[in-house]
Structure formats: structure tokens, C-alpha cells
Amino acid sequence: MAIVLINSLKSSREWEDEFRKQAAANYPDLDLRVWPDIGNAEDITQAVVAFPEQGAFAKLPNLKFIHSLWAGIERLVTDPDRPYGVPIFRMVDFGLTQGMVDYMTGHTYRHHLGTDRVIRDNANAEWNAVVPPLATDRTVGILGLGVLGMAVANNLHQCGFKVIGWSRSAKSSPDFFCLAGDIGLNATLEQSSILLLLLPRTPLTENIINAETLAKLPRGAAIINAGRGELIDDDALLAALDSGQISGATLDVFREEPLPPDHPYWSHPQVLVTPHIAAETRIVSGTRTVLENVYSLDHGGDQFTIPGRVSPDSSY
Secondary structure, eight states: OEEEEEEOSTTHHHHHHHHHHHHHHHOTTOEEEETTBOSSGGGEEEEEEESOOTTTGGGOTTOOEEEESSSOOHHHHTOTTSOTTOOEEOOOOHHHHHHHHHHHHHHHHHHHHTHHHHHHHHHTTOOOOOOOOOGGGOEEEEEOOSHHHHHHHHHHHHTTOEEEEEESSOOOOSSSEEEEHHHHHHHHHHHOSEEEEOOOOOTTTTTOBSHHHHHHSOTTEEEEEOSOGGGBOHHHHHHHHHHTSEEEEEEOOOSSSSOOTTOHHHHOTTEEEOOSOTTOOOHHHHHHHHHHHHHHHHTTOOGGGSTTEEOTTOOO
């Protein structure tokens, strides 16, 4: 049995070197092959992928498991060549999760404390003593309660914020409110003075932040998006920023990346653009996580105990 690494990223050589290094040190009997030099394709039972080229899956007739190097798997589940019935494992790695927690917590505090306003006041030598509320008096809403959303929600709860989490399907937590469905979405929006977006892109989530949903937020709310650029109707957000309905937006993901130099987000005084850095998969820790999962499955491990497993016929 063999596994194949299919990686079209610019950093593909770094990933390949790390996979070979860790496999040689810890799993010497693992047959690791790197696309397109795969030898006999019928030997391959597992694939580790990042943006696989179209048609790659069709060339692997005995594939049993697919491992993503990213937490987001939209490209995989919409690939017409993906063999249905083959489970996908999204990346669930400490480095990726901690990176997202750090990013979301840091920027939540930035909006909570009014840091951008203070910076502008400093530039104009203005003494404007606006005292922010305590974290216990601030409600943070999180749309998306997957592995990353739950980790962010738990951390913000520990920081003292009132947290409300929303997801399409019902979730639960002993520490914060979890809502679902359309009624739950409205309730989350109406209470969130800072709204965090950690949803995947699906037909149901595209443009979930639009003129109607923006109007349901408390006036002066802030938005942080580290999910997918397609979650936001850009024109609606810009209009809400101009009207004061939204006081600020921190955006890490966009419909087109890199964000074009002439996009109005760059010049808008209430928008902070970050270049898709919220939760990068770290090569060393990501490789270790994937190889542990691959080796376990290759030796009869229980696929249902591995974090990040997605239903084999999921349309996401």
C-alpha cells in the first residue's frame, strides 16, 4: 500500500522535503510517492492533497482516504473527479487552530478597545478619552462552529466576552450559547457588537453578510472575516461602513486574491486588510499531523476517531 502527495502550491518542495524527512525518521515502512511520479497507481490507497490538478483523483482507482493540507475543503468536495464514498479529512492541527485563535482574539480586542480610533486620534494629536466597555459587557457573535470556530469561541469566553455561536446544524457548549437555523442567525446578528465569520463557502453561506443581515447588527458593530471572501456582499459592506451602520471591518479573505490594488477596501479608513494569514498550516506540525493519521489508517486504525473527518458523500 502507498500514499501519494499531490501539491501544486509554490511551497510544494518544502512540503515534499518535510514529508520525506518525517516519514524516514518515524515511518520507515511507509511508501510515500509524490505526484506525478506515482509508479503503479493501483498501489495507492491514500492521497494527501493541496489544490490537486483536475483529473488526478480519476487516476487513483483504489483510493480509500483523502487528506487535505487545509482546513477548508470546498475545492475537494466540488471536484467532479473526487471518488464519492471516499472520506476526506480536513486539516486539524494545533498550529493552524492556534493561529486562528490568535488572529481572531487579537483583532476582536482591537475592535473592542477602539484601537484604530486611538491611532487616528494620535495622528491628529487629539485627546479623546473614550473608555471601552469591559469584555463582560461585550457580545461577540461567531458564525461557524467547526473546529476553528469552537476553539475561537472557547478562548473568547475565557477572556470574559459574552459569546454567541451560530451554525447551520445544531451545536452545543457548556460555556456559551449555540444557535442554529434562520431564527438563530437573526438572534445572533441582533446581539453581536463584534461579528466573526468562520463559515465555509457553500451555496447557503455565499453572501450571508448582505444589506439585510448587516442591518440586523447593532449600529456601530464591527466585522472580522477569516472564513471565505464569498461570505460577504462587498458592495453592501462598503455601504454599511459609509453609513456608520458598521464601524469597522477586518478582512483576511477575499473573492479575488491577492486583493486587486484598486479595490476600495484598500483605501477605506474603516477597513483593515490582512493577506490571508489568519490560519496558515505550519509545514512541520501539519506534516506530523497528516502522517500520524495516514499511518494509523494504513495499519487498520479507526477512521471515525480521526479529527476532521467529513462524510464521504458530503456536498459540504
